[in-house]
Amino acid sequence: MAKRNTTTSANNTASVQTEQLVQPTVPQAVTDEPAQTGPSGTYSRFTDFDIHLFRSGTHYKLYEKFGSHVVEHNGVIGTYFAVWAPSARYVSVIGNFNGWNKGSHPMNVRWDSSGIWEIFIPHTGRGEAYKYFIVHESGRELEKGDPYAHWWEIPPQTASIVWDTYYEWQDQEWMTGRGTKNALDAPISVYEVHLSSWRRDPSNPERELSYGEIADALVPYVQDMGFTHVEFMPVMQYPYAPSWGYQITGYYAPSSRFGTPQDFMRLIEKLHQAGIGVLLDWVPSHFPGDAHGLYEFDGSHLYEHPDRRRGYHPDWKSYIFNYSRPEVRSFLLSNALFWLDRCHVDGLRVDAVASMLYLDYSRNVGEWEPNIFGGRENLEAISLFKELNQAIYKEYPDVQTIAEESTAFPGVSRPVYTGGLGFGMKWMMGWMNDTLRYFERDPAFRKFHQDNLTFSTVYAFTENFMLPLSHDEVVYGKNSLINKMPGDEWQRFANLRLLFSYMFTHSGTKLLFMGGEFGQTSEWKFDASLDWHLLEFAPHKGMAACVKALNTLYRTEPALYERNFTADGFEWIDTMDRENSIVTYARKGNRPEDTLLIVLNMTPVPRADYRVGVPSAGSYQEIFNSDAKEFYGGGISNPNALQSLEEKWHGRPQSIRLNVPPLGAVVLKKSNY
Incomplete structure (x- = not known):
């Protein structure tokens, strides 16, 4: 019996999400692609060189x-x-356009033993819902979505949709100059966001916002808070919401939950x-069994x-x-570059890079197989990472990959050329x-x-490190950041401001996960909005103001970012005052006059007239104080x-002698030279 689908055919005027469907047109993005013709006259987009690259993993x-x-x-047009x-002996395209008939549009297998099946179907176009009907050599029958589809039905529906990625971009100014914004000697302060739960419709908390609604709220918020970057938890098509997006079925498609x-x-x-x-967030480590x-x-x-010791992940099932x-390497490499x-x-x-690097990751003795040298390293994954990063930085030298x-x-x-x-x-x-x-410790014992x-x-300084306080730290019984802090309400907020200052x-x-910036009190829930009403209360409003000020400090003081990854950018002044639980250090930029002095008091006891050695003689001005x-x-x-x-x-x-506030951070800068 034909399967029913909610997506409408492109050959009528019903709508799909936010776009009006029309008669099929040829997007500009594909009209310039030269067609190839095989021996049987079958239309193809593959050249012999494409097949060579595909089969060589490049x-x-x-x-x-x-x-x-x-x-x-x-x-x-079609x-x-x-x-x-x-491994298929028969493949066809099934969809609304043919009533999900498994026999009406059989595909042609290529003549070059690549295992690629192709077909051109006239009078079909943008908006068509479809799947591939596949018969394995054994006779087993399957219905699969398209691994390369750019759009899918909204879960729990599972069909792919004919779509394109044509878009007339208006971000040329950013793209032209982004190399300086993404550089390793630039301030990079990342706001980690889960699209489904950052904010929901206030009048209907069950409704997720669309991409457009998210943009209207998120862009001015991030800009006002002073973060330099946003990191989205996986936006690729995922069927199961409790996976947070980490169980992906559509690697080449933004989630249809939020729009096109x-x-x-x-x-x-x-x-x-x-x-x-x-x-x-990109997930080349595992995928679900849907x-x-x-x-x-x-x-x-x-x-x-095929070997379960290498092919099944016990942690994530x-x-x-x-x-x-x-061919799988080509799939993953192409996918990474697709988003760029x-x-x-x-x-x-x-x-989950670690899970890919080690064959014995989360496995007991006897549950894993050593590599050809008898070691635990996954040599194939290591070579993939090297090729991935070489390809990305060659094609897009103004971006970053983060492990x-x-x-x-x-x-x-x-x-890679140094062995990394x-x-x-x-x-x-x-x-x-x-x-x-x-x-998390009581200050008395710190x-x-x-x-x-x-x-x-x-x-x-052994790596180029990013400091993460991510979603993983505030879920499933781990408590929110503010509720990890000890003490009464005032001390908990002071502690968290101190942590952020450090x-x-x-x-x-x-990197800071959403909600932490204003002291979200409850653990993160993937299916509920952050508690934005908390900003009506002074402690939370103050926390947000503190993070905003820290972002401003970070972006405007070169000492905090110019030498982020070298030892000459950091200097301990004192780590030995354990009795008072005070640590003092300096951050240095490319110019001596940019040096900052940081003093952290890890106890709720204020320290008046506290003496600190300074990097050089001069007059020091307080430029940040978490106890404001x-x-x-x-x-x-x-x-x-x-x-x-x-x-x-x-x-x-x-x-110098200064006042150090309780559970407070003070940042000073020399004001004359």
Whole structure:
């Protein structure tokens, strides 16, 4: 029986989401693509060179070949379909246009043993819902969505939709100059966002906002808060909302939950027009076993590794790509470049890198197979990362790739030519764990654990580190950031302001998950809006003001970003005052006059007339204080310039005396030279 679908045919005037469907037209994006003709006269978009690259694992633009493309062929407008299914004995396109008839539009398998099936179907076009009906060599029958589709039905519907990625971009100013904004010596402060739960319709909390509605609210908010970049948790098509987007079935499509691909592009464009960069979470580590997805795509283990020891992920109950198969490598490499090419994104944060690097990740003895040298490293995944980063930085030298990697694997953010993996940055998971563990302690006992803070600088410059306080720290019983802090209400907010102050003045770029910036009290829920009403209350309003001020400080003080990844940009002044739980350090830029002095008091006891050794003689002015009254602090500050005296302290010939607020951070800068 024909399957019913909600998406309408392109041959009538019903609407799909926000766009009015019309008679099929040829998008400009594909009209220039030369057609190839095989021996049987079959229309094809593949050249012999395409096939060579695909089969060698080095094709970086498969999205121009596979999938569905509206084209004109022999004077007739229709849609070209192409799919890889080498273990199939029969493949057809089924959809609304043929009543989901499995036999009406059989595809032609290419003559070159590539396993690619193709067909041109006249008088079909943009907006058609479709799937591939596949019969495996064994006779097993499957119905699969298109791995290269650019748009899908809204879950729980599972069909792909004929669509394109044509968009007339209006972000040329950003694209031309973004190299300076995305550079490693630029301030990079990232606001991590989950599109479904950042904000929902106030009149109907069950309704997710569209890409356009998100843009209208998110762009001015991020701009006002002073973040330089937004990172979206996975926006690729995912069927299961509780996966947060990390179980992907449509790698080449923005989620249809929020609108069309063009709606998504418009969101990126508006962020760019506001001077805000866009990073995407990218998941090459695993995919789900949904019947319409990549798993056993043609009845065989096509995309996943056939050996369960390498092909199944026990933590996520999902399937691992076969990184040794050239065609799968081409799929992943093309996908990474797709988002940079067609969607103008400024970088990719690569999820779960550690799970890909090690064959024994989350596996017991006997559950994994060593590599050919007897080691635990996944050599194929390592080579994929190297090729991925080389390809990205060659084609897009003004973007960044960022690894979520939680081990001590060497050289993650070092160039491939020096033996590294080639990422631009790496999440500093050790800093995150040590810092949260320290701040969760009662201040009375912090003096016994000061090494939790100082240890990070032992290895801080072995990689280009990003400091993350991400979604993973505020879910499933982990508590919100504000409720991790000890003490009464005032102390909890002071502690969190202090933590953020430490984060923004520590070496490395920054990432903060949504809600943390105003002290969200409840744990993050993927299906509910953040508690925006909290901003009506002074503690939360003060927290937001503090984060905004920290972003301003970070962006305007070169000492906090010019030497983010080198040891000469950071200097401990004192780490030995354990009794008072005070640490002091300096941050340095390219000019000596930009040097900053940072003093952190980790206890609720104010310290008046506290002496600190200074980097050089001069008059020091307080430029930031986390205890400011506008931040819901007590207002203990240093309103007047502090002149250094020839009193040796902390091994330095000059020192100053200042007021250090309780659970507070003070940042000072020399005001005369």
